[in-house]
Amino acid sequence: MDTEALRWFQMVADGATVTEVAELEMKSQPSVSRALARLDDEVGAPLFRRSGRLLALTHAGAAFHRHLGGALHRLDDGLAAVQQIADPETGTVTLAFQPSLGTWLIPDLIGSFRSTHPRVRFDLRSKADEHVPAVGPRSAVDLELSTLRVDDADRAWRPLVREPIRLLLPSGHRLADRRSATLAEVADDPFVSLRETSVLRTQLDRICAREGVLLDIAFVADDLPTLRGYVASGLGTAIIPARWDAGAIEPSSPRVHYLELDDPEAYRNVGLSWFRPRRLLPAAELFRAHILARTESGGLPHPVAIP
Known part of the structure; x- marks a missing residue:
C-alpha cells in the first residue's frame, strides 16, 4: 500500500478535510481524493462516507483506523532505526x-x-x-x-548513586544547631510532604510505620522547590533528598537547615x-x-x- 495514502487516510479520519490535507501536504485536492479512492480498492471496502461537507468513517473505515495508528508508528520506528544505523549521531x-x-x-x-x-x-x-x-x-x-x-x-x-534523605528545618527551629535528629524528634511539628504519587512520600510513610511515628501532615507540595519554600516560610519541617555538588542544584539558604536523618533507611537509590x-x-x-x-x-x- 501507498504509505502516503495511509497517512492521508489517518489525517482525514482524525478530522481533517481533504482540502486541509492537500494544503498541508502541498498536493492537489484531486490527487488526495484519488489516493483515498485507491485505498478503498486495496482494502476491499469503502472507508469513508460523505456527511455534509465532511467525510465520516464507515464501519470498515473505523476498524481499519483502529489498527493503522500502531502500524504507522512501527513503520516510523523502523525508518528511524535505519536512519540511526546510518548515522547514530542524529538519533533521538x-x-x-x-x-x-x-x-x-x-x-x-x-x-x-x-x-x-x-x-x-x-x-x-x-x-x-x-x-x-x-x-x-x-x-x-x-x-x-x-x-x-x-x-x-x-x-x-x-x-x-545512593542519595541521602535529610531533615529540612526552618530557620530558628529548636533543633537547628544539631547535626542530626530522628523523625520522632519532629513528630509534634507540622510536617510538609510531597503527594502520594511520590516515591519519597512512600518512603516517609515506611519510616514512620517502622519507628511508630505519627506525623501531622499539614501541607502537601507538588515538587521539591515548593516543599523547600514551605519549610523556609516556617510552615513546617520535611524530609528531602540531599543537596548536590556540580552546581549544588538544591540551593542552600539561611532560611532552612539540613540535618542528617538518624535512620538506617534514610537514603534512596x-x-x-x-x-x-x-x-x-x-x-x-x-x-x-x-x-x-x-x-x-x-x-x-x-x-x-x-x-
Whole structure:
C-alpha cells in the first residue's frame, strides 16, 4: 500500500478535510481524493462516507483506523532505526525521569553526553506518577531514571548513586544547631510532604510505620522547590533528598537547615532502567553506555556534606 495514502487516510479520519490535507501536504485536492479512492480498492471496502461537507468513517473505515495508528508508528520506528544505523549521531533518545532528578542528575548526564555527541536529540518526559514504570512493552520511552526499582524480569535496573534523605528545618527551629535528629524528634511539628504519587512520600510513610511515628501532615507540595519554600516560610519541617555538588542544584539558604536523618533507611537509590525485550536504537544505546560509564568512573555529582 501507498504509505502516503495511509497517512492521508489517518489525517482525514482524525478530522481533517481533504482540502486541509492537500494544503498541508502541498498536493492537489484531486490527487488526495484519488489516493483515498485507491485505498478503498486495496482494502476491499469503502472507508469513508460523505456527511455534509465532511467525510465520516464507515464501519470498515473505523476498524481499519483502529489498527493503522500502531502500524504507522512501527513503520516510523523502523525508518528511524535505519536512519540511526546510518548515522547514530542524529538519533533521538526518549528519556523519562523522576522530577526530583531534573535539577541535578539529568542536566549532568545530558550535558556530559552532548559534549561528545552534540547532534543527538532528547525527548524528556517528567513522570507524573513516580510509582508507575515508564518503560514497558507499549511505551515509547527508551530509558528511565528514577528511585523506583521494579522487580520485573523484563525491566533491567542498574543502580547509579545512593542519595541521602535529610531533615529540612526552618530557620530558628529548636533543633537547628544539631547535626542530626530522628523523625520522632519532629513528630509534634507540622510536617510538609510531597503527594502520594511520590516515591519519597512512600518512603516517609515506611519510616514512620517502622519507628511508630505519627506525623501531622499539614501541607502537601507538588515538587521539591515548593516543599523547600514551605519549610523556609516556617510552615513546617520535611524530609528531602540531599543537596548536590556540580552546581549544588538544591540551593542552600539561611532560611532552612539540613540535618542528617538518624535512620538506617534514610537514603534512596537512583537507578537506570530499560525494557529488556526492546532493542534500543543506536543513539539510546550510546546514552545508556555513557550513563553506566560515568557511574563506574565516579563522574556523577556527590552529596554536599553537612557542615
